[in-house]
Amino acid sequence: MDTKALNEAIAQTLTVIDETQPRCGDTKVVAVDGPSGAGKTYFTSALAEHLPNPYVLHMDDMYPGWDGLDQGVADLHDNVLSPIARGERAAYRGWDWELERYAEWRSLPTTRLLLVDGAGSGAGLNVGFESVLIWVEADREVRFRRGIERDGESYRPQWQRWAAQEEALFLADGVRGRADLIVNTMP
Numbered sequence: 001m002d003t004k005a006l007n008e009a010i011a012q013t014l015t016v017i018d019e020t021q022p023r024c025g026d027t028k029v030v031a032v033d034g035p036s037g038a039g040k041t042y043f044t045s046a047l048a049e050h051l052p053n054p055y056v057l058h059m060d061d062m063y064p065g066w067d068g069l070d071q072g073v074a075d076l077h078d079n080v081l082s083p084i085a086r087g088e089r090a091a092y093r094g095w096d097w098e099l100e101r102y103a104e105w106r107s108l109p110t111t112r113l114l115l116v117d118g119a120g121s122g123a124g125l126n127v128g129f130e131s132v133l134i135w136v137e138a139d140r141e142v143r144f145r146r147g148i149e150r151d152g153e154s155y156r157p158q159w160q161r162w163a164a165q166e167e168a169l170f171l172a173d174g175v176r177g178r179a180d181l182i183v184n185t186m187p
Helices: 003-017 042-046 069-085 124-129 138-152 155-174
Strands: 028-033 055-058 092-097 101-107 113-117 131-135 181-184
Touching: 003 028, 003 042, 003 131, 003 181, 028 042, 028 124, 042 055, 042 113, 042 131, 069 092, 069 113, 069 124, 069 155, 138 155
Parallel strands: 028 113, 028 131, 055 113, 131 181
Antiparallel strands: 092 101
């Protein structure tokens, strides 16, 4: 994504965020969803630089392994968004990707703006708590190449397993169709 297109997408997103109301207690939740390798984390990081004191939650820290997309979506709802909506402290159990097991519990600070970066962040029951849903996309070949360049060739089988979960979730849930803004990160 070139700088001009990125800046335009960020400007549009800032406008949408500004025009919305919190739907998760006093917190505006901005879900940045889309398939792996699309550029969600890149976009979220760039967006965060233009916002006052957002907290960024990366779903990659929550998924319980390569077969954990659905559980990560449920955990986001049960352990993060629902407690925030009730005015309670939110926490989630991290995932240790190297040891392939749950790690320590991580608490989230109280925030007025929560950016949730990750596949499935806009899916399931989470939609009821989100003020803004951004869908980030790129062609499948580009996404796959980005992922292998980032994670290494040895992760190809995991990427294929994960992609199948994403496709099933996105088809069943219709996340893209509910997006407030669609960002294409193709070069």
